[in-house]
Amino acid sequence: MKFEIATKDPESRARAGSIITGHGVIETPIFMPVGTIGTVKGIHQRELEDVINADIILGNTYHLYLRPGIDIINKAGGLHKFISWDRPILTDSGGYQVYSLSNNRKIKEEGVMFSSHIDGSKHFFTPEKAIDIQKKIGADIIMAFDECTPYPCAYDYAKRSMKMTHRWLDRCLEHMRKSDGLYGYEQCLAPIVQGSVYKDLRKESAEFIASRGADINAIGGLSVGEPHEDMYAMTDVVTEILPEDKPRYLMGVGTPANLLESIALGIDMFDCVLPTRNARHGLIYTSDGVINIKNAKWADDFSPLDANLGIETSSRFTKAYVRHLFQVKELLGAQITSLHNLSFFLQLVREARRRIQDGTFVNWKNNLVPKLSQRI
Template sequence: MTFEHTHTDRGSGARAGTLTTAHGVIHTPIFMPVGTAGSVKAVHQRELESDINAEIILGNTYHLYLRPGLELIEKAGGLHKFNGWSRAMLTDSGGYQVYSLGANRKITEEGVMFKSHIDGSKHVFTPENVMDIQRTIGADIIMAFDECTPYPCEYGYAQKSMGMTHRWLTRCIEQLSKVDYKYGYEQVLFPIVQGSVYKDLREQSAEFIARQEQFGNAIGGLSVGEPHEDMYAMTNLVCSILPSSKPRYLMGVGTPENILECIALGIDMFDCVMPTRNARNGMLFTTEGIINIRNEKWKDDLSPIDAQLGGYASGSHSKAYLRHLIINKEILGAQIATLHNLTFYLWLVREARKQILEGTFAAWKNRMVEKVSRRL
């Protein structure tokens, strides 16, 4: 696996590069659709390839571990073969999902004891077995096991949690050195920078993560309720420390505006459930702004969802028709809306890449932030 950082925008820190995996080339900056349980909700894998041209998607260790379970995934030959996805894949370690369980989990130095949200059964995640689980799932990029702190978070807790995340990372790296790839292709590890919104903790964490010299690096613990200004400040700080020769992944971010601003700070990779989850509720992201398709104003609007994007979902269906489907809770409505939002998100990062390559990103970004954040 290789990463080549090819261009940096003259007016910002925005970067363009290529990440080559056993399952294809990823052109950065990139947005990764979230396929929590081995499926991007409401979208067929064929559509992800042919209509959206997604180069990489996510799976989630917590959900896949619980159901369908590792035995079946391994029997199939890994998640790629189980779900029929031939391109690159990243798996989250499950740390965020365990964090979100609240009272149904207990965090110790050894790992996390938790109850399944499905049947209440008890399980334990440790840095070691999470690495083994991700080996079995078979993603190209696997994430270190960490604790995602909430917002707001007291300094003392953030400091203690960060230290434990660093110790867990050391255990993750050691375990991976003992366990071979299962399916004949390389898997690489991304450590995760933590530290909440505290500048000194983020500096310490970024420096520690950089010293591990793994293939790429991630920034976690943001987009958990903190003001956008804090997100940008922490991202900017961490990007100034993490090595420019390695891909940088900002986890769980975010709105189109967030993505553009963080590309400008030097982020290469993004994921978020927002385009798919919001689509199912009738919120559409477009090149002109945000649409709530349930609103009465779209009832008789026969114009395309987004003429600039074109394509099957955005150009072949009218706003009025999509509103009709969503209001009537037709499954097709969720499918078209999801396809459209993912088409827009992938268009946004590809257009950002084009502007970086042409040296015009900074001015374009400022115009686009204003457009994509307004309500229509």
């Protein structure tokens, strides 16, 4: 994997670049649609390619391990072939499930015992097993196994967890070196910076991760309930330390405003379930702010969802019609809003890229962020 920086913004740490993988080029900054179980909810692969034009999507190791099972994915020739997707894929290692399934797991130095949320069966994940599973899945970018700490989190716990994450990283790196990929293309491992909202821990973790010389580096344990100001402060600390010539991935973030503010801090890659999850509940992101399409005020509004977005779905269907679809619980409503929201997020980061390249990014961002965050 190679990372090439085309343009640096003179007024911030923002940059426009390209990540070159075995399944194609990812232009950064980029937002990655989340396809946890081998599908981006409500979105056809053809729409991901032709409407949203997603450079890369995500899968989740823990969920794919449970269903359909790694043997089936392996027999299919890897996740790309299984889901009929020929562009890059990134897989989360299962570290987020250490956080999200806190009532169904037990952590120790060797690894994590999970109780399946499906049938209660026991499954033990070690750093080595997480690497083996992701190699069989066949993702282009695979994540190191880590513990994503909750918020709030006591300092001593955050420190112990961070140290364990570092030890797990070294085990991941060692195991990664022992075997080649299975499908004839390179897979690269991304370490994850932890440390909760403690500046000294984040600094220590970023220095540790930077010393390992990985092709891509990630920042985890944010966007888990902490104030946005804390998220930006921790990101600022970390991006000062992580190598400038490697992509930086802020995991699980976030709102449109979060994306723009974090791009200014030097982040290149993002993922979040927010655009599709909120779409299924009727929340629509637009260039004028956030709409709750279920509200009665849209019942006779025959203007398009967002004429400025430039895609057929957003300009063809009216707010009144989409509200009607939600009122009658028609699946098409969630499909339209999901397609719209993902298109909005992707176009937002692509406009950020253009603004970085023409030198107008900071002024554009500062004017747009308040608008994106308002409810209309």
